Amino acid sequence: MSAIGTTSFDAMALAVVAAALFVVGVACWLATSGRLRPRDSPPVVREGKPIVGNLLGFALGKRGPLDFIERNYHRYGGAFSMPLGPKCLTFVVGPKTVAPFFRNRDDVFSQPEVYGFMTQVFGKGVVYDATPPKRKAQNVNMSRGLRADRLKSYVPKILRETEAYFAEKWGESGTADLLVTLSELTILTASRCLHGDDVRENLFAQVSEIYHDLDKGITPLSFFWPTAPVEGHRKRDAARLKMVELFGDVIKARRRQTPEQAAARTDILQVFVDMVYKDGTKATDDEITGLLIALLFAGQHTSSVTSTWTQLYILADDKLAARVRAEQADVVGGAAAPLVFDDLNKMALLHNCMKEALRMHPPLIMLMRKAMRAVPIETDAGARYVIPKGDVVFAAPAIQGRLATCWTAPDAFDPDRYAPGREEHAMPFAHIGFGGGIHQCMGQQFGYCQVKTILSWLNRNYDMEIVSEFPEPDYTAMVVGPKGKPMVRYVRKAAAAAAAAE
Numbered sequence: 001m002s003a004i005g006t007t008s009f010d011a012m013a014l015a016v017v018a019a020a021l022f023v024v025g026v027a028c029w030l031a032t033s034g035r036l037r038p039r040d041s042p043p044v045v046r047e048g049k050p051i052v053g054n055l056l057g058f059a060l061g062k063r064g065p066l067d068f069i070e071r072n073y074h075r076y077g078g079a080f081s082m083p084l085g086p087k088c089l090t091f092v093v094g095p096k097t098v099a100p101f102f103r104n105r106d107d108v109f110s111q112p113e114v115y116g117f118m119t120q121v122f123g124k125g126v127v128y129d130a131t132p133p134k135r136k137a138q139n140v141n142m143s144r145g146l147r148a149d150r151l152k153s154y155v156p157k158i159l160r161e162t163e164a165y166f167a168e169k170w171g172e173s174g175t176a177d178l179l180v181t182l183s184e185l186t187i188l189t190a191s192r193c194l195h196g197d198d199v200r201e202n203l204f205a206q207v208s209e210i211y212h213d214l215d216k217g218i219t220p221l222s223f224f225w226p227t228a229p230v231e232g233h234r235k236r237d238a239a240r241l242k243m244v245e246l247f248g249d250v251i252k253a254r255r256r257q258t259p260e261q262a263a264a265r266t267d268i269l270q271v272f273v274d275m276v277y278k279d280g281t282k283a284t285d286d287e288i289t290g291l292l293i294a295l296l297f298a299g300q301h302t303s304s305v306t307s308t309w310t311q312l313y314i315l316a317d318d319k320l321a322a323r324v325r326a327e328q329a330d331v332v333g334g335a336a337a338p339l340v341f342d343d344l345n346k347m348a349l350l351h352n353c354m355k356e357a358l359r360m361h362p363p364l365i366m367l368m369r370k371a372m373r374a375v376p377i378e379t380d381a382g383a384r385y386v387i388p389k390g391d392v393v394f395a396a397p398a399i400q401g402r403l404a405t406c407w408t409a410p411d412a413f414d415p416d417r418y419a420p421g422r423e424e425h426a427m428p429f430a431h432i433g434f435g436g437g438i439h440q441c442m443g444q445q446f447g448y449c450q451v452k453t454i455l456s457w458l459n460r461n462y463d464m465e466i467v468s469e470f471p472e473p474d475y476t477a478m479v480v481g482p483k484g485k486p487m488v489r490y491v492r493k494a495a496a497a498a499a500a501a502e
Contacts, residue, residue, distance in 0.1 A: 038374075042079040042090055042385045045072050054082045064475040066365060069093065069396050078379030081391065090371075090391040094380035095406060095429040098395045101369060102429055102437030106132070109369035111439060114392060117226035120233070121214055121240060121297065126290035133278050138291060139442065141275045145194075145268035146446045152341040153266040154193040154446070158453040159339060161188045166461070173491045175467060178311060179482055182454070183304040187211070187296075189450055190303070194295055196267035199250055206246055211296060213239035218478065240293070247289045268295065299443050299450075301479035302363045307451040309357040311458070312486055313413045315466050320415070321459075323349055328460050335461045335493055344452050352415035354451055355425070358433030360413060362397035363479045367435060369393045380405065397432045398480070406430045462490045 037044065047057040047068075061067030069091055072080050078097035081090040092098050101109055112128040119129040130138060144150075165185050170176060187208060192200045199207065217236020221228055247269075254262070254273045262270060272288045283291070314321050331346045332339050344351075375387045387393060402410040407424055408417060417424040425431040434441040441447070458464075467489045471482035 037081075037088070038386060038388055040384075040386045041388050042081045043076045044088075045076065045080050045082045055084065058082065058084075062475070063473070064365070066396065066398055066475070069394075069399050073399065077381050077383055079377060079383070079385050079387075088388070088391050090387050090393045092377065092393060092395055093399055094403065095400070095427050096380040097377060098400070098429050098432070098436075100375055100377050101367075101393060101395050102432070102435065102439065104375070105438060107372055108375060109393060110372050111369060113370035113372070114368040117222050118218070118294075118297075120222070120226045121218060121236065122294050123240065123244075123286055123290035125284075126287050127294050137275065137277050138283075138287075141271050142268070142291070142295070143442050145271040146443055148341075148445070150266055150268075151445060151449045154449060155339065155341045155344070155453055157192045158189045158450055159457060161185065161192050162454050162457045166458075170462070170490060171492070173489075175487055175489050177485045178488050179304070179308045179486055182307045182311070183300075185454060186304040186307065186450070187300055189454070190296060190299055193446075193450075194268045194299075195292065196250075196265060196269050198253075199247075199269065203246060203250070207243070210239045210243050210246070211293075211300075214243070214293065215297070215300075220478075243293060244286055244289045247292065248285045251285045251288055268292070295443070298441070299447060301481070302441075303447050303450050305361070305363045305479055305481035306354060306357055306447070307454060308482055308486065309361045310354045310451065311455055311464075312466065312470065312482065313357060314353055314455075314459070315464055315488065316470055317413070320353075324353065324459055328456055332456060332460065337460075339453065339456060341449070344449060344456075347452055347456065348419070349415060350452055350455060351448065352418045354448065354455075355418055355431070355433070356413055356415045359401040359407070359425075359431055360411075361473060361480065362401060362433040363481070365396060365398035365475075365480055367395045367397065367432075395432065397435075400430070400432055403430075460493075462492055464488045464490045 045054055047053045057071075058065050058068045068082075072091070073093045078094040079090065079092050081088050083089075092101055106112060115128045118127070122129065125131075125134060127135065127138065162185060165188060169181065169184075188200075188204070191204050191207065195207070213235040217232045217239070219232060221230065222233070227233065250269070251273060254265075254270060262274065269288070269292060272283055272291050275283050277283070314324050327347060327349045331343050369392075371387050371389055371391045371393055374389050376384065377387060378384050400406070404410055406427060407430075408414070408422075416422065429436050434444040434447075465488065466486070468485060468487040471484055471486045473480050474483035
């Protein structure tokens with residue numbers, strides 16, 4: 001199909017969805033406008049004209065839906081609702097208000113009900129499409145693959161990829177797009193650690209190309225109509241079949257290994273190959289591939305965006321950059337000094353810089369659940385409501401991370417706010433950059449390990465400065481990173497160059 005034909009077809013599909021939502025919205029408006037909702041439910045937002053006013057306010061803000069959420073938080077407080085077609089969206093803001101959102105299990109606030117559209121990417125029987133016992137087993141095994149003893153083995157793998165990447169791509173001096181650099185390096189290191197040496201050495205180029213089509217196949221349209229006949233979805237579905245075929249050969253080879261060979265592998269692919277469900281069955285090739293895809297989706301953008309924001313803020317403050325370099329010299333040593341896992345736990349300042357980047361720029365600006373029953377909540381201001389059964393409930397890390405009630409000078413990058421004596425993050429659910437509660441991101445320790453290892457090496461080996469304008473967040477992206485090209489000028493440190501020459 002030609003580019004023009006594809007664009008026209010995609011536009012037609014979007015128009016059909018928009019028209020359908022409008023018709024359904026008209027039909028359901030009276031039922032969800034607040035008139036028939038329980039008296040103790042959160043207040044209902046009414047902006048602009050009936051039916052379309054809320055939708056336009058939600059979708060067309062400069063910061064996407066964040067403007068709408070922030071505006072109505074100040075107007076209504078920590079909980080409010082918005083009708084959208086046959087559903088009602090309820091927003092919860094504030095540490096106390098979001099506590100039930102994070103503390104309750106799926107039988108109260110369900111993830112599968114709202115993230116089911118990802119089944120087109122992950123596959124049947126994987127994560128949100130899995131039965132509760134199967135999903136529990138998958139999560140337990142993911143956690144096993146990301147625990148501390150595994151992370152220790154990942155540090156040298158990440159360093160190996162980091163050193164090779166910068167030797168090839170950067171060299172001694174030049175300019176580079178920091179987001180592109182760290183995005184490329186993130187997927188290289190993730191492949192080495194999660195997929196294993198055999199995949200990284202032999203199949204990386206193919207996996208990376210296929211992943212691109214999977215990634216581009218998830219758009220806002222996918223949420224409303226995951227099987228819409230558009231080009232992005234067709235490429236997504238074809239890419240998933242290719243990924244299953246590609247990993248199928250690797251998985252079959254892994255199953256033929258001796259127990260000793262399997263035990264020597266530390267990658268998560270091997271964890272999934274060895275996984276046994278409670279009923280005694282093993283994961284299928286399709287399920288294992290889906291779990292690997294899910295891990296890439298969970299970590300690729302999160303780590304690349306967070307590492308970029310972290311380094312940009314370090315470079316934007318000369319005093320902070322000097323402190324980071326001093327910490328690296330104290331903990332690790334010079335450019336050629338060996339870095340081990342235990343060193344990462346001593347990098348308090350770098351850790352807090354990353355934590356602060358996550359507060360100010362969480363990769364996922366909203367998190368969703370569906371209320372499976374009526375749920376009582378209390379806002380931070382003391383107002384009490386009951387979220388009705390069936391509401392789609394949103395927490396907003398990007399709003400919560402900037403609340404003046406939680407953070408001193410919330411718009412300032414201040415990693416020392418987490419240091420002993422201040423500890424502004426101590427309030428439960430104040431910092432939700434990695435989610436929270438029973439569904440907090442299980443890969444966050446891997447993320448900290450990956451990003452800190454890369455940035456430790458980078459700051460010990462290169463002097464850098466930002467040569468473009470400090471970027472605004474790109475709220476048009478599904479995962480919010482820096483907008484445009486954050487360019488840096490770099491020069492390899494003399495000591496690093498000398499060490500590399502030896």
